[in-house]
Amino acid sequence: xxxxxxxxxxxxxxxxxxxxxxxxxxxxxxxxxxxxxxxxxxxxxxxxxxxxxxxxxxxxxxxxxxxxxxxxxxxxxxxxxxxxxxxxxxxxxxxxxxxxxxxxxxxxxxxxxxxxxxxxxxxxxxxxxxxxxxxxxxxxxxxxxxxxxxxxxxxxxxxxxxxxxxxxxxxxxxxxxxxxxxxxxxxxxxxxxxxxxxxxxxxxxxxxxxxxxxxxxxxxxxxxxxxxxxxxxxxxxxxxxxx
Amino acid sequence: xxxxxxxxxxxxxxxxxxxxxxxxxxxxxxxxxxxxxxxxxxxxxxxxxxxxxxxxxxxxxxxxxxxxxxxxxxxxxxxxxxxxxxxxxxxxxxxxxxxxxxxxxxxxxxxxxxxxxxxxxxxxxxxxxxxxxxxxxxxxxxxxxxxxxxxxxxxxxxxxxxxxxxxxxxxxxxxxxxxxxxxxxxxxxxxxxxxxxxxxxxxxxxxxxxxxxxxxxxxxxxxxxxxxxxxxxxxxxxxxxxxxxxxxxx
Numbered sequence: 001x002x003x004x005x006x007x008x009x010x011x012x013x014x015x016x017x018x019x020x021x022x023x024x025x026x027x028x029x030x031x032x033x034x035x036x037x038x039x040x041x042x043x044x045x046x047x048x049x050x051x052x053x054x055x056x057x058x059x060x061x062x063x064x065x066x067x068x069x070x071x072x073x074x075x076x077x078x079x080x081x082x083x084x085x086x087x088x089x090x091x092x093x094x095x096x097x098x099x100x101x102x103x104x105x106x107x108x109x110x111x112x113x114x115x116x117x118x119x120x121x122x123x124x125x126x127x128x129x130x131x132x133x134x135x136x137x138x139x140x141x142x143x144x145x146x147x148x149x150x151x152x153x154x155x156x157x158x159x160x161x162x163x164x165x166x167x168x169x170x171x172x173x174x175x176x177x178x179x180x181x182x183x184x185x186x187x188x189x190x191x192x193x194x195x196x197x198x199x200x201x202x203x204x205x206x207x208x209x210x211x212x213x214x215x216x217x218x219x220x221x222x223x224x225x226x227x228x229x230x231x232x233x234x235x236x237x238x239x240x241x242x243x
Numbered sequence: 244x245x246x247x248x249x250x251x252x253x254x255x256x257x258x259x260x261x262x263x264x265x266x267x268x269x270x271x272x273x274x275x276x277x278x279x280x281x282x283x284x285x286x287x288x289x290x291x292x293x294x295x296x297x298x299x300x301x302x303x304x305x306x307x308x309x310x311x312x313x314x315x316x317x318x319x320x321x322x323x324x325x326x327x328x329x330x331x332x333x334x335x336x337x338x339x340x341x342x343x344x345x346x347x348x349x350x351x352x353x354x355x356x357x358x359x360x361x362x363x364x365x366x367x368x369x370x371x372x373x374x375x376x377x378x379x380x381x382x383x384x385x386x387x388x389x390x391x392x393x394x395x396x397x398x399x400x401x402x403x404x405x406x407x408x409x410x411x412x413x414x415x416x417x418x419x420x421x422x423x424x425x426x427x428x429x430x431x432x433x434x435x436x437x438x439x440x441x442x443x444x445x446x447x448x449x450x451x452x453x454x455x456x457x458x459x460x461x462x463x464x465x466x467x468x469x470x471x472x473x474x475x476x477x478x479x480x481x482x483x484x485x486x487x488x489x490x491x492x493x
Contacts, residue, residue, distance in 0.1 A: 080328035089318040242295040
């Protein structure tokens with residue numbers, strides 16, 4: 001476990017010594033603010049809640065999370081540092097977990113910096129802060145799910161642009177899996193697939209959280225989802241590291 | 244035997260990069276790994292370091308199999324990968340501290356290890372500089388410092404003196420000679436005079452196969468000119484010569 005934290009510490013420092021952290025956090029906050037206040041009619045709705053904020057957050061993550069994860073393995077392979085990292089006395093699982101953890105903590109920091117939204121609704125009215133808290137938990141889990149996908153995609157290639165595009169594409173599939181366009185199409189041909197698609201849809205699970213429902217089923221879903229992609233990540237690192 | 248390699252083979256599709264290479268290196272030996280570009284030197288070293296998975300065969304470091312007992316094997320290994328890769332944005336001391344932490348050091352022992360490695364490779368003057376701002380020779384020494392950090396019994400160095408100026412080359416060779424008595428060291432190089440300068444044993448590899456394995460003096464004596472260059476050329480260039488000499492060695 002100590003090695004996981006050492007790796008995570010190094011990765012996290014790498015985000016903050018390069019402009020990646022600043023650019024990401026500024027764009028995230030501006031985008032999230034613009035979407036909530038303008039497109040989400042935050043004021044016109046006349047309700048003291050963060051529904052508008054939470055409606056947009058998975059889509060903002062869909063676009064920005066792959067930008068955090070694209071460098072995780074692709075850059076190591078391009079620079080050759082993967083050879084250094086994986087010949088240190090640590091297991092590949094520790095390296096995968098450490099990198100994922102760093103990216104997740106980074107997302108959590110970005111999410112924490114949206115606190116002015118919470119203050120704003122609390123000044124304007126008396127929102128249900130429990131619902132807001134569960135919304136934040138859900139947002140963090142969605143970020144984790146997308147990060148795990150992005151990290152695995154990054155292990156596939158040494159090109160960061162390819163890693164980014166692949167991650168956006170795969171995350172998008174899981175984001176819209178429960179949309180009627182998708183399920184209708186699938187249920188015409190293979191009803192089983194439509195059922196599966198509904199179950200693996202990340203946004204559906206997230207909606208429960210924004211309504212203030214934190215269910216064990218949803219928590220297990222996210223844990224399994226993240227676990228699966230991290231496992232795939234470790235397998236891909238093992239297979240692709242020396243190419 | 245600190246390093247044992249048994250029938251190590253690596254195939255990429257139909258191409259055989261390393262073909263049943265076997266050798267042993269004992270404490271006190273410095274093995275110079277020679278061969279033309281693409282002969283399979285780096286691939287062999289990567290497999291020895293447990294980074295690349297062999298198609299066949301295996302390697303052991305101090306008795307630990309690099310595939311099945313990798314973490315224990317890598318703990319006893321100092322490895323300088325080809326091109327000495329390092330994290331560009333990290334300062335020299337920060338990078339070495341990271342490696343030392345992974346190697347289990349903490350507190351005063353960690354500070355002492357990093358300070359010692361910086362001193363050995365003469366990097367004290369640039370300890371706070373990010374690696375990306377350093378010249379090629381300095382970067383190579385950062386990689387070397389990382390390999391020496393934990394004073395490992397086995398050192399595998401892929402072209403340790405590449406990109407160094409003559410003075411730095413001299414220093415690194417002196418450093419390797421100083422460490423030689425209580426370690427097993429494998430270095431790869433293109434520079435034949437380096438073999439005379441530091442190696443107690445030289446192995447020439449061509450097209451993935453070992454074509455010669457002897458002391459530098461014995462090797463030089465194989466050509467009438469007595470020059471290692473001529474022996475190297477004879478062994479690695481012409482296909483006929485290659486099989487002839489392999490037969491002789493085997």
